Amino acid sequence: MTEPPFLDHRAAALALLSGTGRLSRKxxxxxxxxxxxxxxxxxxxxxxxxxxxxxxxxxxxAEGGAA
Incomplete structure (x- = not known):
């Protein structure tokens, strides 16, 4: 099952921050x-x-989603 696209940048940012992947400080x-x-x-x-x-x-x- 494919996950739906993120509708706003806050949700996308929080998903990345709470994930297990490594992120640079920047x-x-x-x-x-x-x-x-x-x-x-x-x-x-x-x-x-x-x-x-x-x-x-x-x-x-999402295309046309809230920026």
Whole structure:
């Protein structure tokens, strides 16, 4: 069964932070910011989040989901 995509960046960041994969300090700081800041992500932030999700084997962000 395929997991549904993440609807918002906070949920995606929390999934990465609570997972068992290793994160760099920089990635952890970035994800912590996403978890608490409701501001829309920049294109570069969305790209990096997508890469982190893919590397962790997690579903991507939903198309048109809340940024």
């Amino acid at each position: 990635a952890g700081q970035f994800l912590g910011q996403l978890a608490v800041d409701p501001s829309p992500m920049s294109e570069a932030q969305a790209d990096w989040l997508g890469k982190l999700l893919a590397r962790a084997g997690l579903p991507p962000m």
